[in-house]
Structures are given as C-alpha cells and as structure tokens.
Amino acid sequence: MTELMMHAVQVHTPGGPEVLRYEQVTRPEPQAGEVLVRVHAIGLNPPDWYMRDGMTILPPEWRPVLAYPLILGSDISGVVEAVAPDVTDFVPGDEVFGLIRFPDAPANAYAEYVAAPVTDLAHKPASIDHVHAAAAPMAGLTAWQFLIELGHDTVPPFRAELHRPVPLHEGTRVLVNGAAGGVGHIGVQLAKWKGAHVVAVASGAHRQFLEELGADEVLDYTVTPPEESGAEFDLVLDSVGGPDTGRFLANVTRGGALFPVFSGPVDPEQAAAAEVSVSSTQVRASGVQLAQLAELLETGVVRVAIDSTFTLADAQLAHERAAAGHLEGKIVLTVA
Structure with a gap:
C-alpha cells in the first residue's frame, strides 16, 4: 500500500533556526482514541526552541535523549480529517484546537497533518480564526493551570509537591x-476575569496593548525595576521566571505567593521568613480545560494577541523572530 505523504518541518541535528528543514514525510494515521487533524495553523512556544537547541537550557545530566529527525511543536488548530473507529466525540469536518501530548510525548505539530488524542482537543471557538486558536492552547493552559485550576495530579519536574493556585477575587x-x-x-486577562487588581510588568512600548487587555496599571521595567518599586502584591505571576525570579520576593506581601512559570532559584530561608509560598507547575494537555477557556475566547472575555505569522515553510524565520524577543502575543505558523 502506498504511503500518503505530507510536508513537515524537521530537525536532523540540534542547533539554531537554520537547522529547521521543510521536507516531505509520511502522513500519520490515527490510532485508537485519536483523530487525524488537517492542520491550518501552529502556535510557537518556548519548548519548540529548547527542543531545537537540544535542550541545552537544562544541565547535561537532566537533558532527555532526543531521537532524530524530530518534528517540533505541540499547539495546533485545524479540521478533523478522519477518526479512529472508537472515537465518538469528534467527526470529520469538526474544527478543533489543542495542546497535543504535552509534556509526555512529541506531537509532531510542525506539519500538514497531526494525529491527536481526543482528550487533548476541544472544539475551536467559532468567533476566532485558526491563527488565533492555534496561539491559545499552551499559553492559555499554562495561565489557567497556574492561576485557576491545576487540573492534574502530577508533581512537576524538579518540584517537591503539587502547585496550588491562589483563589483570586475582587481586591x-x-x-x-x-x-x-x-x-x-x-494571565492578565484571567486575573481580571476573577476580579483582581492587575499590575502588568513590561516595557513602555506595550503600555497601550496591556491597558486594552484590562491591566489596571503598567509598570515599565526599563524605568523602574519592579523589585525597586516598593509595591506589594498578594500574588506575583512571573511568566519569565528563571534565574532572576527570586527578586520578586520583595514584591510579595506576607502570606502571599510567587509563581515562576519557568522555575528558578529562590532563597528558601528568605521566602520562609517572609511567609511567601513559592510554587510552580508543568503545563499539561487538557481538552476539558481548553473547552472552558474556549468559552472565554468565544465571548471575547479573553483574547489571544498575535505578534506575527509565517508560513510553515518559513519556520526558520519564525524562530528568528522568537529569538529577537520583545514579543507582543504569540507567533503562529500558517499551513496552506
């Protein structure tokens, strides 16, 4: 039987954006509990460039063994092309979006077709296009699982216990x-949805954008570093995280919480003395939670901003844009 082919972007050896190759590969077939999605758009996320680089962001002893060639990506939006015999939740022609298999297995999302577990998918909101839908899953579920509802019982890597979201309310x-x-x-929009008073940290160039999203105040870190502002908060969501996240202890009220999205060193004695809870988690795919987020996207309570779009064949240019930094929203690949 002749194999069906498709285009995909593959990595044959770790490196910079130049290692991305637009090639023909075998089209996947849906297994039990899966559907085949004809992809219209793919959202880019930091794990994409971490994987492309060979996970050099981690110490050598923690790096996974990667099998090459590999196809990057996990966020997709598209149309169901075919379903496995046991699937009843979706039918061919359904518009769907999802964070696929993350973090347990490769999704192979930089491709024209993706086989996806139905548990990772939700129906695409009718009011948004595939580009905006593809930009939503990982970023949206990360913000959701940090701020609203954990949604899983898996202790994240390098943490001793499960993350506990802080109840958000008016005040x-x-x-x-x-x-x-x-x-x-x-995260700004979800916190506002729950009634919180939200201060957004960004460069002044993003002030209007963040105010339009509902931020009550915008703190320009190029003028005043947040740790020097003297302002205190019940919760700091550090969506950057990493080695500098400990500086935000200065901004947390006694009994408050610091949530670094990318874990970094925080002095445990300093945190304990300030009675600050430091907690992090690993986002996990969830079609159930994505369906809840889809309702907010459908009604415009939450919107996803697009920094830029590139064709699948121009994935290298998309990764170069990501490396330049200072994004306003998400980068998305489009599939003809």
Missing part, C-alpha cells in the same frame, strides 16, 4: 511579569 492584587508575552497577556 486581590496581582503582579504579572512578562505581561506582553504569550502566558503573560493571557
């Missing part, structure tokens, strides 16, 4: 660092 003061980025700009 809760929330600081969002990296507020103009993918997770940050959705």
Whole structure:
C-alpha cells in the first residue's frame, strides 16, 4: 500500500533556526482514541526552541535523549480529517484546537497533518480564526493551570509537591511579569476575569496593548525595576521566571505567593521568613480545560494577541523572530 505523504518541518541535528528543514514525510494515521487533524495553523512556544537547541537550557545530566529527525511543536488548530473507529466525540469536518501530548510525548505539530488524542482537543471557538486558536492552547493552559485550576495530579519536574493556585477575587492584587508575552497577556486577562487588581510588568512600548487587555496599571521595567518599586502584591505571576525570579520576593506581601512559570532559584530561608509560598507547575494537555477557556475566547472575555505569522515553510524565520524577543502575543505558523 502506498504511503500518503505530507510536508513537515524537521530537525536532523540540534542547533539554531537554520537547522529547521521543510521536507516531505509520511502522513500519520490515527490510532485508537485519536483523530487525524488537517492542520491550518501552529502556535510557537518556548519548548519548540529548547527542543531545537537540544535542550541545552537544562544541565547535561537532566537533558532527555532526543531521537532524530524530530518534528517540533505541540499547539495546533485545524479540521478533523478522519477518526479512529472508537472515537465518538469528534467527526470529520469538526474544527478543533489543542495542546497535543504535552509534556509526555512529541506531537509532531510542525506539519500538514497531526494525529491527536481526543482528550487533548476541544472544539475551536467559532468567533476566532485558526491563527488565533492555534496561539491559545499552551499559553492559555499554562495561565489557567497556574492561576485557576491545576487540573492534574502530577508533581512537576524538579518540584517537591503539587502547585496550588491562589483563589483570586475582587481586591486581590496581582503582579504579572512578562505581561506582553504569550502566558503573560493571557494571565492578565484571567486575573481580571476573577476580579483582581492587575499590575502588568513590561516595557513602555506595550503600555497601550496591556491597558486594552484590562491591566489596571503598567509598570515599565526599563524605568523602574519592579523589585525597586516598593509595591506589594498578594500574588506575583512571573511568566519569565528563571534565574532572576527570586527578586520578586520583595514584591510579595506576607502570606502571599510567587509563581515562576519557568522555575528558578529562590532563597528558601528568605521566602520562609517572609511567609511567601513559592510554587510552580508543568503545563499539561487538557481538552476539558481548553473547552472552558474556549468559552472565554468565544465571548471575547479573553483574547489571544498575535505578534506575527509565517508560513510553515518559513519556520526558520519564525524562530528568528522568537529569538529577537520583545514579543507582543504569540507567533503562529500558517499551513496552506
């Protein structure tokens, strides 16, 4: 039987954006519990460039063994092409979006077709296009699982216990660092949805964008670093995280919480003395939670901003844009 082919972007050896190759590969077939999605758009996320680089962001002893060639990506939006015999939740022609298999297995999303577990998918909101839908899953579910509802019982890597979201309500003061980025700009909107007073940390160039999203205040870090502002918050969502996240202890009220999206060193004695809870988690695919987020996207309560779009064949240019930084929203690949 002749194999059906498709185009995909593959990595044959770790490196910079130049290692991305637009090639023909075998089209996948849906297995039990899966559907085949004809992809219209693919959202880019930091794990994409971490994988492309060979996970050099991690210490050598923690790096996974990668099998080459590999296809990057996990966020998709598209149309169901075919379903496995046991699938009843979706039918061919359904518009769907999802964070696929993350973080347990490769999704192979930089491709014209993706086989996806139905548990990772939700129906695409009719009021948004595939580009905006593809930009939503990982960033949206990350913000959701940090701020609203964990949705899983898996202790994240390098953490001792499960993350515990802080109840948000009117009067809760929330600081969002990296507020103009993918997770940050959705985090701002979810916190506002729950009634919180939200201060967004970003460069002044993003002020109007963040105010339009509902931020009550915008703190320009190029003028005043947040840790020097003297402002205190019940919760700091540091969507950047990493080695500098500990500086935000200065911004958390006694009994408050610091949530670094990318875990970094925080002095445990300093945190304990300030009675600050430091907690992080690993986003996981969830079609159930994505369906809840879809309702907010459908009604415009939450919107996803698009920094830029590139064709699948121009994935290298998309990764170069990501490396340049200072994004306002998400980068998306489009599939003809």
